[in-house]
Amino acid sequence: MIRLIEDNDPIAFEMLKLLYPHAGHAFIIGITGSPGVGKSTLIDALITQFRKLDFKVAVIAVDPTSPFSGGAILGDRLRMQRHATDEKVFIRSMASRGQRGGLSRATKDAVIVLDAMGYEIIIIETVGAGQAEFDIASLAHSTGIVTVPGAADGIQTVKAGILETGDIFIVNKSDKPDADASVFQLDMMIDMRKSSNLKVTRETNWTPRVLKTIAQNGTGVKELAGAFLSHFDFMKENNLIDQKRNAMETSYFHSLLKDLTLEKLLLFMKGSEDCKKVEKKIQSGVMNPLSAAEFLVNKLIIFKNNA
């Protein structure tokens, strides 16, 4: 199914419609942060913790840089290789290449498939910074932001406006110097947000937690798994799951609307007599491509007036 989704196969769309009613039970965790901070290593360790609690776990590693770097996807998979024989663990990489509707929609499609298959925890790994079109908060119930010791990364995180989307902050590689300083700095920033009356997180009064980990040897990962589960419990206890679900599904609906509108309208326009006429005018030099495109799109105002 995920292969069909990646290929934009029309069968995927039909199958997703059938699968959708069976989804909606999983706890979806987003793990984001700059390349190299240890997200994949951390997720590998998280899988171990969640498996101890007998959860079925799926991971989608989304790396938009992979079509260029090539090695990133393989690296992610290698780092989680020890779970390869566990039939209650599923790990898949998805690339942005070929995704008409952007990575958010393809990832959501894949989440629906895994959710319907009964995976209880679905982890999405994504490179955080500067991905405007990939809004992890609209895909996950709980978002973990991974940083490493050192002021530079901390400041960069805040600059990117990521602080607001984080439910749990992780200072990984805390075997390196200055981990406590980074924890302190993040705690302070969260406090500042709270006292300055800005929303700490989007829709809750959940106070984000800051945790230290060493992903390589699993230090602090049990606590991290616990923190994610307690955030989920917090959402359930405060009736925030429905609210979150509504936001997630509306966002998905909007990305579908965008895709389908573009797809169908483009098909319609390209097949129209007007389009053929205009193409001829471009070829004979009577009309330039810019005015031609504008002319055709302006014709759509007919729809607007009828609505």
Ligand SMILES: Nc1nc2c(ncn2[C@@H]2O[C@H](COP(=O)(O)OP(=O)(O)O)[C@@H](O)[C@H]2O)c(=O)[nH]1
């Ligand atoms: N010293 C140290 N290195 C780590 C730790 N966690 C991960 N790494 C290393 O950091 C590098 C990048 O890790 P990776 O999980 O691929 O990072 P990602 O790009 O965020 O997914 C790898 O060489 C890891 O072995 C840690 O806690 N301490």
Ligand SMILES: [Mg+2]
């Ligand atoms: Mg990775």
